[in-house]
């Protein structure tokens with residue numbers, strides 16, 4: 001199981017390009033923290049409903065490595081808290097399918113910035129693997145007994161937990177679980 005933004009797709013890179021074009025006076029500090037500035041939080045929620053959300057690029061080596069999981073018979077499921085606008089949700093699924101054809105068995109979309117405890121609880125004790133970039137959602141995976149990985153970024157590298165394995169790319173995950 002995997003998060004999408006900051007793990008499968010390069011959300012920050014795309015959002016920063018959007019800011020440069022439409023709000024050159026602003027700068028993104030930490031894309032997983034809703035409260036860094038209320039103005040940014042509202043901008044993020046709005047951005048997730050723009051046409052831009054259909055055109056994110058894969059993060060790092062995701063497009064090279066994720067298909068290997070599928071080829072080896074894994075079920076690949078995503079959970080993304082992008083918000084619930086139906087057309088934005090369709091764009092997201094199209095964007096994922098464009099870069100990862102037939103890789104994802106399911107893409108679950110939950111409300112904007114909603115914590116993932118409840119979603120993850122359906123896999124409690126399953127031994128499934130969980131990949132996140134948001135620290136609180138990584139810990140939520142640990143709480144459910146999942147094999148949890150944190151995709152390392154500048155904004156999350158400070159955090160530590162014995163049950164969260166930090167990685168820099170998908171190859172490092174594949175090397176441990178495939």
Ligand SMILES: [Mg+2]
Nearest residue numbers: 003005006133
């Ligand atoms: Mg994320």
